[in-house]
């Protein structure tokens with residue numbers, strides 16, 4: 624079953640259960656960490672897509688204790704990305720499984736380069752992810 628998911632490029636990371644945990648304001652995402660429960664622990668992640676978003680976004684609570692926001696498009700063939708269970712690396716959901724650091728740098732696999740990482744600022748329980 625796992626291989627079928629990889630062939631079809633179906634990722635493990637879900638959109639947030641509370642769809643109201645984030646909003647766009649000008650060129651940035653404002654995300655309420657109190658409502659995005661999936662991000663509570665290292666290794667947790669959500670994906671944001673559609674609406675006014677200029678890109679598909681993966682937000683990961685990294686093992687480094689930081690929150691990372693990345694363009695959710697592998698630089699090989701554009702598949703989505705998942706965090707590894709401990710939150711210390713990322714992996715493409717395709718059969719080829721390119722891996723990246725939580726900051727998006729390519730570790731190995733056929734991907735052509737790093738994932739784009741967007742700046743993340745934390746103000747209390749709000750994350751601000753900037754596209755500029």
Ligand code: FES
Pocket residue numbers: 697698699700701702715716717719720721732733734
């Ligand atoms: S699409 Fe990511 S390794 Fe192929």
